[in-house]
Amino acid sequence: MVLSQVNSGHLTIALSILFFILGSYAVLFSALTPSTGIALFDIIAHDTHYKYFFILLVPTTSYFVIANWVGWQYFRNS
Numbered sequence: 001m002v003l004s005q006v007n008s009g010h011l012t013i014a015l016s017i018l019f020f021i022l023g024s025y026a027v028l029f030s031a032l033t034p035s036t037g038i039a040l041f042d043i044i045a046h047d048t049h050y051k052y053f054f055i056l057l058v059p060t061t062s063y064f065v066i067a068n069w070v071g072w073q074y075f076r077n078s
Contacts (some may be wrong), residue, residue, distance in 0.1 A: 022056050
């Protein structure tokens, strides 16, 4: 597939699915499997404190962006 034919919606969905799969492995399944040899996954697997930070950063950032946009709309239309 030529890169110019890929629209941004398909790219966003593909990257979201990739993030979900890699995040699920890193947070949930990496503790149950042996080390992979991939440094980032092994660091996340052995971490006990910041393991969930990167996954929880996505909904927190999304909430902030949506709340900021709604507040800006209220400000502009008042």
